[in-house]
Amino acid sequence: MPKQNVVPDEVLRDALESKGQRFTEQRAAVYRFLASTDKHPTADEVFLAVRSEVPVISLATVYKSLETLVGCGLAVKLAYGDGSARYDGRTDPHHHARCVRCSRIFDILGHLPPESLSELQNRTSDFQVTGYRLELTGFCRECTGAEQGEPA
Numbered sequence: 001m002p003k004q005n006v007v008p009d010e011v012l013r014d015a016l017e018s019k020g021q022r023f024t025e026q027r028a029a030v031y032r033f034l035a036s037t038d039k040h041p042t043a044d045e046v047f048l049a050v051r052s053e054v055p056v057i058s059l060a061t062v063y064k065s066l067e068t069l070v071g072c073g074l075a076v077k078l079a080y081g082d083g084s085a086r087y088d089g090r091t092d093p094h095h096h097a098r099c100v101r102c103s104r105i106f107d108i109l110g111h112l113p114p115e116s117l118s119e120l121q122n123r124t125s126d127f128q129v130t131g132y133r134l135e136l137t138g139f140c141r142e143c144t145g146a147e148q149g150e151p152a
Contacts, residue, residue, distance in 0.1 A: 034089030
């Protein structure tokens with residue numbers, strides 16, 4: 001389901017300029033797409049989506065634009081141990097659930113209470129906690145049905 005509130009280009013322009021980056025139509029197209037979806041697309045999926053708006057965009061430009069958006073705090077890169085990555089246009093505090101069968105990623109609202117982080121910090125005497133990222137793994141509704149012999 002698409003997000004309802006798409007952020008205007010001025011937000012992108014201000015964020016880019018604050019980091020010494022230029023506003024380009026390619027970056028704007030990538031940003032508008034990420035800001036308009038609740039999916040967590042790969043760079044290839046972003047490329048396919050924005051190509052209709054900017055036909056001359058290259059996959060390399062999409063990768064660079066995504067990394068620029070991450071660097072400006074306008075997107076989050078969800079990197080995995082296998083080298084794959086997905087991108088999230090939501091930068092507010094939230095968690096993720098990832099289906100291990102189909103790889104879909106779902107947003108989970110909320111955050112851990114501060115006392116939970118304090119508890120974890122107390123358990124890690126040789127490590128200073130500055131933040132955390134929580135991802136639940138399992139099977140989405142469709143894949144759970146497939147596990148039980150129902151059509152996916």
